[in-house]
Amino acid sequence: MFQVSLQRVARYEREEVEEGLARLLESLGGMERYVKPGERVLIKPNLLSAKPPEAAVTTHPEVLRAVILAVQHAGGIALVGDSPGVGSGRRVAERSGMMRVIEETGAEFVPFEESATVGGTGTFREFELARPYLEADRLINLPKLKTHEMMTMTCCVKNLFGAVVGTRKAAWHLKAGADKELFARMLIEVYMLREPDLNIVDAVVAMEGDGPGSGDPCQVGLLMAGDNAVAVDQVAAEVAGIPKKLLYLESAARNMGLPGSRREEIAVAGADPATALARPLRLPHLSDVQFGLPRFLKNRLRHQFTSRPEVAPEKCELCGICVKACPPDAIRVQGGRLRFDYQRCIRCFCCRELCPHAALTLKDGFLLRLMKKSGRSL
Structure with missing residues (x-):
């Protein structure tokens, strides 16, 4: 034991x-x-x-x-x-x-x-x-x-x-x-x-x-x-x-x-x-319902079954921390705001994890939104 x-x-x-x-x-x-x-x-x-x-x-x-x-x-x-x-x-x-x-x-x-x-x-x-x-x-x-x-x-x-x-x-x-x-x-x-x-x-x-x-x-x-x-x-x-x-x-x-x-x-x-707790800890935003899917489907439907990071412009101070932290270099500053390359983004959310201003939100893919709306147990 x-x-x-x-x-x-x-x-x-x-x-x-x-x-x-x-x-x-x-x-x-x-x-x-x-x-x-x-x-x-x-x-x-x-x-x-x-x-x-x-x-x-x-x-x-x-x-x-x-x-x-x-x-x-x-x-x-x-x-x-x-x-x-x-x-x-x-x-x-x-x-x-x-x-x-x-x-x-x-x-x-x-x-x-x-x-x-x-x-x-x-x-x-x-x-x-x-x-x-x-x-x-x-x-x-x-x-x-x-x-x-x-x-x-x-x-x-x-x-x-x-x-x-x-x-x-x-x-x-x-x-x-x-x-x-x-x-x-x-x-x-x-x-x-x-x-x-x-x-x-x-x-x-x-x-x-x-x-x-x-x-x-x-x-x-x-x-x-x-x-x-x-x-x-x-x-x-x-x-x-x-x-x-x-x-x-x-x-x-x-x-x-x-x-x-x-x-x-x-x-x-x-x-x-x-x-020990009167209620469970409130969980993070459900950002992925790919678990259990075959790898070939994950690759094809990744954008639809996952969330992607987006910037809240009113909070972003363009400090560049997310740009430096992004493993696949999928973020850049262009035209005075953050730009994301979602083809390169791996949905690790290091950008959100390390942003000191809580300036990054998540947007759900179509199939993820549909499953949440239907109330399907995930």
């Missing part, structure tokens, strides 16, 4: 978070089970973009503080690192409040800038992952529970995509992002190259709606933890109330027979995931 622990933590008050973390880890054997004196422990939060803590885009700095202190109390050397979707890791850490915590606790910030090539063991033959991520003695995964327009939910396994440095993320979106099932498999193969020793989920305030970067904060009041990232994600999805058929990562994990992918092999300690 894989153990997953849930503890109620209502607010990001320092003492409350530290006490909640101690209770959370108690049923798992405490931090001392995962960290030995003198070990270099990489803590990998979610540093998606330069947003303040209250936006719920990044892991909250008080959760990071509590984990750093627990690692140090166990005798470990705390390192903090990630590669954001856009901008420098240091700037995102400063804007999100995490750099202040890193400096106050005496931890070391290790931006993911240099990569090393690692041989793959499945569909993909090799990956380039951040050296600090590969070289640390221990890895603690510290994601934020959020909805995600491409994968429906982002939590433990998806958070590890941050080990892919900078613009190499765009290359993976271009290589695998046009097919959600293939992209999910790629994410799992990244996870399998370096499975975290411990996963701790910040779900005190989660994100719902158009996550992971433009959704709305949602009070959940939980911390979650477990050794197995796949198992923790299973329980997180249960807490969020997300239907299994919309969980691409979890479905891929079951198809691959990964440990922790079956709910019956997971034991939950603490709060009941089925009653």
